[in-house]
Amino acid sequence: xxxxxxxxxxxxxxxxxxxxxxxxxxxxxxxxxxxxxxxxxxxxxxxxxxxxxxxxxxxxxxxxxxxxxxxxxxxxxxxxxxxxxxxxxxxxxxxxxxxxxxxxxxxxxxxxxxxxxxxxxxxxxxxxxxxxxxxxxxxxxxxxxxxx
Numbered sequence: 001x002x003x004x005x006x007x008x009x010x011x012x013x014x015x016x017x018x019x020x021x022x023x024x025x026x027x028x029x030x031x032x033x034x035x036x037x038x039x040x041x042x043x044x045x046x047x048x049x050x051x052x053x054x055x056x057x058x059x060x061x062x063x064x065x066x067x068x069x070x071x072x073x074x075x076x077x078x079x080x081x082x083x084x085x086x087x088x089x090x091x092x093x094x095x096x097x098x099x100x101x102x103x104x105x106x107x108x109x110x111x112x113x114x115x116x117x118x119x120x121x122x123x124x125x126x127x128x129x130x131x132x133x134x135x136x137x138x139x140x141x142x143x144x145x146x147x148x
Contacts, residue, residue: 033062054102121133
């Protein structure tokens with residue numbers, strides 16, 4: 001799945017769209033996504049000047065977006081009608097830094113999958129080494145519910 005297909009599924013846009021490609025997808029089971037980390041990302045201006053590191057919250061958000069694609073596709077939710085929103089994070093651990101030029105590979109496995117509350121185990125790697133892990137909770141919401 002390329003960036004055009006991702007943009008059809010996720011409502012996120014620059015600078016918060018953090019998934020560039022889906023490499024593997026097993027509906028109802030698992031997904032593998034890729035984020036090319038570029039020095040041009042806006043957060044690198046302040047995190048940290050002269051020593052750019054990808055913030056952990058962005059790594060978690062990237063994992064959540066990939067998990068959201070799995071959730072929307074697996075549950076057969078109407079594209080463009082739903083967004084997947086964070087409902088919680090447990091056991092988040094950051095093992096190694098992520099730098100500009102890295103390819104962040106995010107693997108998520110379903111623990112439970114429901115529209116109202118889904119739970120996935122996520123792991124992010126760079127060059128085969130784990131950089132972050134977390135249990136992510138999400139819920140599907142109609143986009144019209146999210147607008148004020």
